[in-house]
Amino acid sequence: xxxxxxxxxxxxxxxTGMGIMTSLGNGKADNWAKLVAGESGIxxxxxxxxxxxxxxxxxxxxxxxxxxxxxxxxxxxxxxLVTEEALAQAGIGAKADFPGPLxxxxxxxxxxxxxxxxxxxxxxxxxxTYDDLLRISGGGKYxxxxxxxxxxxxxxxxxxxxxxxxxxxxxxxxxASGATSIQLGVEAIRRGETDAALCVATDGTVNPEALVRFxxxxxxxxxxxxxxxxxxxxxxxxxxxVMAEGAGALVLESYEAATARGAKIxxxxxxxxxxxxxxxxxxxxxxxxxxxxxxxxxxxxxxMTPDQIDHINAHGTATPENDKMEYNTTSAVFGDLVxxxxxxxxxxxxxxxxxxxGAVEAIFSLLTLEHQRIPPTINYDNPDPTILxxxxxxxARDARVTAVMSNSFGFGGQNASLILTREPA
Amino acid sequence: xxxxxxxxxxTEVWITGIGLATSLGEGLDANWAALQEKRINVxxxxxxPFVVHPLMPVTFDSQIPKKGDQRQMEAWQRIGVYAAxxxxxxxxxxxxxxxxxxxxxxxxxxxxERDLNVDTGVLTAEAKGANAPxxxxxxxxxDLRPTLFLAQLSNLLAGNIAIVNGLGGTSRTxxxxxxxxxxxxxxxxxxxxxxxxxxxxxxxxxxxxxxDLMVLYEFGDFNLKDKFAPVWARKDHAxxxxxxxxxxxxxxxxxxxxxxxxxxxxxxxxxxTDLARRKQSGDMEATLEKxxxxxxxxxxxxxxxxxxxxxxxxTSEEHGFLKGHADFPVRATGTMFGHTMExxxxxxxxxxxxxxxxxALFPPNDSTGTEIEMQGAPTQIVVVGAGHWRGEGMALVExxx
Numbered sequence: 055x056x057x058x059x060x061x062x063x064x065x066x067x068x069x070t071g072m073g074i075m076t077s078l079g080n081g082k083a084d085n086w087a088k089l090v091a092g093e094s095g096i097x098x099x100x101x102x103x104x105x106x107x108x109x110x111x112x113x114x115x116x117x118x119x120x121x122x123x124x125x126x127x128x129x130x131x132x133x134x135l136v137t138e139e140a141l142a143q144a145g146i147g148a149k150a151d152f153p154g155p156l157x158x159x160x161x162x163x164x165x166x167x168x169x170x171x172x173x174x175x176x177x178x179x180x181x182x183t184y185d186d187l188l189r190i191s192g193g194g195k196y197x198x199x200x201x202x203x204x205x206x207x208x209x210x211x212x213x214x215x216x217x218x219x220x221x222x223x224x225x226x227x228x229x230a231s232g233a234t235s236i237q238l239g240v241e242a243i244r245r246g247e248t249d250a251a252l253c254v255a256t257d258g259t260v261n262p263e264a265l266v267r268f269x270x271x272x273x274x275x276x277x278x279x280x281x282x283x284x285x286x287x288x289x290x291x292x293x294x295x296v297m298a299e300g301a302g303a304l305v306l307e308s309y310e311a312a313t314a315r316g317a318k319i320x321x322x323x324x325x326x327x328x329x330x331x332x333x334x335x336x337x338x339x340x341x342x343x344x345x346x347x348x349x350x351x352x353x354x355x356x357x358m359t360p361d362q363i364d365h366i367n368a369h370g371t372a373t374p375e376n377d378k379m380e381y382n383t384t385s386a387v388f389g390d391l392v393x394x395x396x397x398x399x400x401x402x403x404x405x406x407x408x409x410x411x412g413a414v415e416a417i418f419s420l421l422t423l424e425h426q427r428i429p430p431t432i433n434y435d436n437p438d439p440t441i442l443x444x445x446x447x448x449x450a451r452d453a454r455v456t457a458v459m460s461n462s463f464g465f466g467g468q469n470a471s472l473i474l475t476r477e478p479a
Numbered sequence: 480x481x482x483x484x485x486x487x488x489x490t491e492v493w494i495t496g497i498g499l500a501t502s503l504g505e506g507l508d509a510n511w512a513a514l515q516e517k518r519i520n521v522x523x524x525x526x527x528p529f530v531v532h533p534l535m536p537v538t539f540d541s542q543i544p545k546k547g548d549q550r551q552m553e554a555w556q557r558i559g560v561y562a563a564x565x566x567x568x569x570x571x572x573x574x575x576x577x578x579x580x581x582x583x584x585x586x587x588x589x590x591x592e593r594d595l596n597v598d599t600g601v602l603t604a605e606a607k608g609a610n611a612p613x614x615x616x617x618x619x620x621x622d623l624r625p626t627l628f629l630a631q632l633s634n635l636l637a638g639n640i641a642i643v644n645g646l647g648g649t650s651r652t653x654x655x656x657x658x659x660x661x662x663x664x665x666x667x668x669x670x671x672x673x674x675x676x677x678x679x680x681x682x683x684x685x686x687x688x689x690x691d692l693m694v695l696y697e698f699g700d701f702n703l704k705d706k707f708a709p710v711w712a713r714k715d716h717a718x719x720x721x722x723x724x725x726x727x728x729x730x731x732x733x734x735x736x737x738x739x740x741x742x743x744x745x746x747x748x749x750x751x752t753d754l755a756r757r758k759q760s761g762d763m764e765a766t767l768e769k770x771x772x773x774x775x776x777x778x779x780x781x782x783x784x785x786x787x788x789x790x791x792x793x794t795s796e797e798h799g800f801l802k803g804h805a806d807f808p809v810r811a812t813g814t815m816f817g818h819t820m821e822x823x824x825x826x827x828x829x830x831x832x833x834x835x836x837x838x839a840l841f842p843p844n845d846s847t848g849t850e851i852e853m854q855g856a857p858t859q860i861v862v863v864g865a866g867h868w869r870g871e872g873m874a875l876v877e878x879x880x
Contacts, residue, residue: 105613106620162590162633162654165695167615173694174602181603184595184690188529191697200699201868205589205633206655210869213754221752221870223662224655226588226633234651238666245673262616263623270625330584330650332641335551335629344647465629466638468650 058310060324061357064244066478070317071144071305073136074417076404077113077298081139086421089429090450094282094403096296102262109274111281112260113298113405126163128258130208132301133158137216137254140303144317146250147217154248156218157238158209159231159255161409165203167263169196208256218252228464229369230328231255232302232412233472237326239306249311255413256301265297271336273373285406286433287370287399288377288441295371298405302413309478321420324457324475325356331467338379338463345383345469349459352471353387358457360388363395363473365428365453367419367460368443370399371406376463381441396453397443402432412462416472419458423476427452489672493736493743493879494832496570496729498562498682501816501826502532502722506565507833509535514830514841519815521707521720528704531687532722532817537561543643553591553630554723556639559684562725563640566680570729571741573644578739580647583676584637585667587659587683587821588652591631593691597622636684646680657786658752659683660824661864661872665750667730677735681728683822687721696721701790701867710789710813711798711849717791719867722817726826743879745832749774752872763793763865767800770873771861779858779877782840783809784831786823786864797865798849807861808853814844824864824872831860831876 060066074081077095078088088095095113104110118135120127147153173196177186201207209222227234232255239251268274275284275294286292312319329351331344338345353360369380385392400418407414422428427450434447457475462468499506502520503513513520522533539557542564543549549557567573572582601618611617629635634652641650651666653659660683670676696702696719703718730747751773755766783801787794801809812827819826834840840857843850856878864872 103612103616105611106617107613108620160654162631164590164593164631165691170598171602171605174606177602177606180606182599182606184599187599187602188690188694188697191694192700192702194700196698197700200695200701203695203698204656204868206658206866206869209655210754214756221658221662221665221754221872222655223653223666224659226652226654227650228632228634238651241670241675245669245675247669263619266616266619266623267628269620270623271628328649330637330641330647332645332647335635335638335642347647464634465632466634466650467641468634468638 066309067240067243067306067323068309068312069304069320069420070146070307070312071140072320072417072420073139073303074414075115075132075136076300076407076414077115078404080135082421089403089418090427092430092432092448094432096281096284096405098281107265108269108276109265110278111284111296113296114260115258115299124166124202125259125261126202126208129160129256130211132258133208133212133254133256134215136301136303137212140305144305146305150217152216152218152252154218154250154252155220155242156209156213156222156252157235158212158222158224159235159409159413160208160224161257161259162226163203163205166261169199212254226409227468228466229408230412230462230464230468230470231409232414233462233470235413236304236323236416236472237328237470240323240326243306243308249308251306253306253413254303255410257407257409258299260297260299268297275372283433285372285402287372287402287431288438288443288445289434290436290438292372292374292377294373296405298407300404300407300410300414302410302417304413321423322475322478323472325352325473327352327355328470331469336465337375342379342383342386345463346386348469348471349387352473356473358473360391363457363459365422365455365458366395366397367415367458368397368399369461369463370401372401377441381443393442393444395444396428396446396451398428398431398446400429412470415460416474419460419474422458423455423474426455491733492668492671492747493731493733494728494745494747495731495736495741495743496566497744497829497832498566498569498727499829500537500558500562501724502535504535505537511833511837514815517842517844523707529693530703530707530720532720533688534558534723548643551626551629552639555591555684555686556630556636558686558723558725559636560639560643562684563680563682563727564644566727566729567644578678579645582646583648583670583679584646584650585663585679585681586637586652587663588633588636588654589821590633592686592689594627595690655870656820657823657864657866658870658872659821661750661752664828664874665752668747668750671730671732678731681730682726682825684725685723685819685822687723687817687819692721703789709845710787710794710811711845711847713789714795717789719788719790719813719818722819724816724819724822724826726822726829728825728828744836745876746879748875748877750874754869755871763796763871764800766871767797767865770871774861774873774875777859780855781807781859782853782857783807783861783863784827785809785811786827787811787813788818788867789813790867793865793867808840808851810841810850827862827864828874828876831862834860835876835878
């Protein structure tokens, strides 16, 4: 018998449906099997030429077709597929009639190179200015591109397809976006505004300019060969993250509403926390205080203490700075426990799914709770001696897992953490 | 529909700070004076045939003291950081570390400007025959400024506000054109009203002087061309004139404001938003009526501030809705400020709070008779924000009793 309210008197928020897609495959079953087997989804990019790029591999989702192709179109299609999976599992509402709002984490949208090049060709001259592009943009020939490249277009499409209620929110908190979408859903349910929320996060932005942008900030791994070995969280020879695509969807419900309709409860979002770092655009405050504060806020929100966390699903991007900072801050929060709690980074296998990562990793955390098995951090052959985490290296580990902390940190000082549990506390 | 009804037991939420940097000027006095004089800053030549409302130049140093910070931002971010700083000043919390370390932020943002020279350079080289497989990659690797990405990322408006002002609460960036501004206010209001938050900075910024945005809106034939006209007078010559503006508000629980002796401009009673399907004529008007019905009862001296864009068919649908409430004097911010996209709704909230605090609605600026004079002080102003393509929002701003 569990109480429908948490220690702070708020409705307990549970997960009743999940859908996932990464470079490993489509759906929970496929992803989980490959994840615990230690398979990598990172491969040499074939979607576009990689000549002249420092990084030539990524965790692309190549098995979903979108025509005409655009990163935003791929993000939308992946979001649609994972939502279908989540809704089928939850069995909530009716077809095209989801009884709650949509919170969508999505990469920022802009006109992309294929469309820009189409426009350039349409000018029909060898020399032209931007004004010439502007002059031929109107007249209705490209009206579909207006809709495609509205920031709100993916959310509007999902809202109309699945019949979510009210105004869908499209959000970006950089690499923490997926966690933020879940947090917004949790808050709406806790406030009593809704009994259910659909939280979706998607990112299909492996395109030349996105790769160049991260490359110019020296954020990406350049260990191109073999691509499967590029993402090396917590290793001494880690050299950056690997861009990747993917999507995750979670159906959140109040415990009361879920049990009233006899839904199977997959897990609990026991706590959410968020704390802004105002130190720098891309770097964390050297003292780590904002991340420490974020983890502590999350523990407080869950009404839990560090000794109740028995697994950490790390942000673990494999950039030299992130992993070191994550270890230092986790040490500050967990004290001596830091060397005893098993830690893993899913990014070693699926890469960094950027806007989707927070949701993708929350789902992997919930699957970890379900299977009582922690997926490995692959490519962990040369541990960083200054990072004393108990990394679940290279092979999956059976473990008793009751509560997982999942961390997400992003550009712009975005820090967000979640605590997921099997049963309501 | 999603909404933030005023529930019993929920705390009253005050607007205690307003920051404006617009085509009419910076700060509340300059904007108010321009509105009184019916001044409009519109440029029909600089981007001809497109019409824009350019930012009245400001000295960014006063709100962004470090040149290094200014260099890391593009115009849309500088405008926003500037207006956010004005809002913190106006609320009397600039530099107040205790409050700034916990203030929550919900920002409505689009994306940053592209480097048009790089884009044009790639396209013209390709037109001249450059077709090596890695041509685009090589040009982008060599021509893009490494930090331009950070000036383009949507959530880096919030990031820059935090860096410049030392904010340390939560930070959320909503995207999705016009309604993102309404949803930002809705979520911030819900969080304060329910006790999840005490104080929040809400708003957005937009640089309308951007050809890359004009291309995007030209795809849908949404840009106003050749000649300026008030929003309600564009039916046969439809479109919006992009405007540059930053508009930020400090929202605060009554108790938090009173404890620090802060005075309210007005209270934010309700924000409601929805997504009309807009498949048939009348869908959007029906949604606006539903939102209107969800607002708390209007019993005072009321007015409406509309964010109508001038684009069709949305503007005609909204006009139809307004005709059903003709007893409320209407003002369209699009006429005076241009269309500032994500910023239009926060701008409407700011002008509603300002009008209530100054005891008068600003005068009409319209040739069609849609906007009528208002005598006396408004006590309730409904802010309406209907997107040019999708998304509808509405808010009720009221005088504090």
